[in-house]
Every structure is written in structure tokens, then in C-alpha cells.
């Protein structure tokens with residue numbers, strides 16, 4: 350795996366002189382953030398050795414390197430999901446490559462269904478913790494100690510300092526930032542109302558089909574994680590209406606301004622180079 354990581358990182362380094370310290374993973378419909386990157390170098394995933402390609406609407410499938418709010422960043426405009434048929438190694442490969450490029454902090458975003466009934470579609474939620482209902486772990490298999498520990502600690506998978514910072518920035522900008530637990534399901538069918546009741550009972554506030562594998566690998570690699578969910582719809586059974594990816598995309602489009610303000614505000618407050 351190390352060879353693959355190095356080959357991908359080498360190709361990316363050849364395209365851009367930026368040494369990114371911050372990684373951004375942009376969820377369904379949230380890719381617009383990458384359009385704001387200055388001095389941008391855009392690399393389609395198909396051109397990067399060993400990178401999978403995006404198959405889901407709302408995931409452009411491009412890596413964007415450049416500067417955002419003065420920070421050297423690498424952004425994934427589109428991520429990979431297990432339900433696309435990719436392996437956990439493929440889904441989390443970009444995190445390994447980011448680490449190789451020098452990334453120390455990653456901002457992982459997603460579009461999620463709101464389980465907590467005090468939320469509404471369009472809210473932004475800071476991820477405090479997660480529950481892995483995918484029942485798979487990307488670290489299964491032989492462990493390479495050069496990449497990370499066999500048993501990484503997950504007590505504060507979502508960095509406490511970064512969470513404090515995100516809340517401070519939201520308050521300053523007058524953004525009502527919710528906070529909660531992200532429950533990850535395999536998908537791609539949306540959850541049933543009974544599953545949503547179960548997830549609520551066990552402490553889930555939002556549900557989605559991504560993020561958790563990436564967070565586990567980031568922690569394994571020693572990368573600090575900040576997680577943000579856009580509550581794109583209320584989860585199944587809460588409102589008298591069916592769920593659709595169109596609604597997810599529409600809500601992401603509707604909140605993009607607030608989402609951009611929050612993320613940019615956070616980037617401004619992170620220590621610079």
C-alpha cells in the first residue's frame with residue numbers, strides 16, 4: 350500500500366507546489382467550497398494513480414490544491430462510499446495520500462439525515478462522535494506500524510480543540526451550529542423509520558453513508574479531525590414524505606452560503622504556516 354500512496358502523492362506533488370497542511374473532504378452537494386480556492390490546481394481523480402473515480406451525483410471527482418483563507422489546502426470535491434462497491438482501502442486511500450502530502454488537519458463534511466427532532470433540514474451540525482453501523486473497519490488486516498498504531502484510540506476522534514474553535518467561530522458569525530453524534534450506515538438505500546428509531550435510541554443525532562471510515566483512517570494516521578454535517582433532510586419516518594437525493598442536493602445548495610462562511614471562518618482561525 351505504501352508504494353501506491355507514494356505514487357499518488359508524487360503525481361500530485363508534480364502538479365502543484367502547494368504543501369497542503371489542511372485537507373477538506375466535501376460531501377454531497379458541498380463541493381462548491383473548492384471553487385473558492387485560490388491559485389487552484391485541479392486534478393481529476395481519474396488522472397491520479399490508484400485513485401477511484403466518483404460515481405455519485407453531487408461528487409465532482411476532482412482534487413483541488415491551492416489557498417483558502419491564507420491556508421494551504423487540498424480539497425476532495427467528491428468522496429468515495431462503500432456502497433459504490435469500493436473497498437475500505439479504496440474509500441480511505443485519499444486520506445493516506447493527504448497524510449503523505451503533509452496534511453495535519455482534515456475537515457470532513459457530509460450531507461446527513463437529521464435524527465434529532467430538534468433539528469431541521471438546512472441546519473449545520475458539528476460532529477461530536479460517531480457510531481459505526483457499517484460494521485466494517487478500514488484498519489482490518491495486517492497493521493503497518495509506519496502508518497499508525499494497531500489499536501488507535503477513538504476517545505476524541507473529533508478533536509476537542511477543533512470543536513471548541515468551530516463553536517467559537519459559529520458564535521462569532523451568528524451561525525446556529527448544532528452538535529451531535531453521526532451514525533454511519535452502509536446504504537445506498539435510505540434507512541427505514543424503524544432503523545431511525547433504533548439509531549435515535551442508541552444516541553444518534555444524524556445519519557449518513559460516509560465519513561466514519563475516513564475518520565478512522567485519519568486518526569490512525571495521526572491527523573486531527575473536524576467533522577461537519579449538513580442536515581440535508583430529516584431522516585426516514587420523521588416527516589410525512591419520502592426521501593430523495595434530489596432533496597439532499599437542494600438543501601446543500603440552499604445552505605451553501607452559511608456552510609462556506611463557517612468553513613472559511615474556521616480556516617481563518619486555524620494556525621497558519
Ligand code: R1P
Nearest residue numbers: 376377459460557558559597
Ligand atoms: C445520500 O443522499 C448521499 O448523501 C450522503 C450519503 O452518505 C449518501 O452518499 O452523502 P455524503 O455523506 O457523501 O455527503
Ligand code: CYT
Nearest residue numbers: 460461462556557584
Ligand atoms: N440522508 C442522507 N440518510 C439520510 O436520511 N443524506 C444520508 C442518509
